[in-house]
Amino acid sequence: MKSSVLAATAVLPAAVFMTGNAGADPGNNDEPAAIAEAPPPEDAPPPPPEDGPPPPPEDLPPPPEDAPPPEVFPVGANWGMPAPHALPPGIANERGMQVKTILVSRSISEVFPQVHDMIGVRPDGQRWHPSGLAIDIMIPNAGSPEGIALGDQIVAYALRNAGRFALQDAIWRGTYYTPAGPSGRGNGHYDHVHITTFGGGYPNGGEEYLHEESEPAPV
Known part of the structure; x- marks a missing residue:
């Protein structure tokens, strides 16, 4: 009986040893077993694409020393109007004219160079x-299409x-105009535009007549 127990005891470790090494490659007994990688967490952001744009530089290079200064424009500048x-003095003889009539004469002389003659003070009823x-x-x-268009532009x-x-x-071509618009018929005036002002008094020599029109002249 004792010899049977000893025999069983000797056989059992051998069986356990063979079971623990079952399926192992006999030629790779000295290499460690591979460890499986754990899956990434579900909330991890995807890796950036390899061909994506590079991140912007943290510090921009300084401008060259010889770079011109930035151009500064005045606030509220009106680009559509002349300064x-x-x-x-215009083409009209200003002797005897009042200041507002002189301003009309000089302004039209500058804005409408097509005009070559103006008449101011003269005898009249x-x-x-x-x-x-x-x-x-x-x-x-004055009777041509170009002349009529020029007269219309001066009135406007x-x-x-x-x-x-x-x-x-x-007054132009039989029509009488006021600042409120056409208001009736005017006699004649088919060869010239007649303009009347409220005068403003006679000049004393210290006046300055400025070009600062409300709108540019038509082209």
């Missing part, structure tokens, strides 16, 4: 021309600047 400037309140702008080829220009000119009225 005010003093008007030189009405008081407007003799008092320096009116001026006649003679239109070249005067009406747009009615406040600055102290405009009373304008």
Whole structure:
């Protein structure tokens, strides 16, 4: 009986040893077994694509020393209007004219170089021309389409600047205009635009006549 127990005891470790090494590669007994990688957590962000844009540099390079300074524009600059400037004497004889009529004469002389003749003070049965309140702008080829268009532009220009000119009225091609618009028929005036101002008094020599129109002249 004792010999049977000893035999069983000797056989059992051998069986256990063979069971623990079952399935092992006999040629790789000295290599450790591979460890399986754990799956990434579900909330981990995906890796960035390999061809994505590089991150921006933390510090931008300084500008070159010879770079021009940035251009500064004045606040509120009006790019659509010319800057005010003093008007030189126009083509009309200003003797006897009042200041607002002189302003009309000089402004139209500058804005409409197509005009070559204006008549200010002259004898007349009405008081407007003799008092320096009116001026006649003679239109070249007044009956042609170009002449009619030029006269229309001068009337429109005067009406747009009615406040600055102290405009009373304008007459052109039988139509009488006021700052409020056409208001009736005017006699004649088919070869010139007649403009009347409220005068503003006679000059004393210290006046400055500025070009600062309310709107640019039509092209």
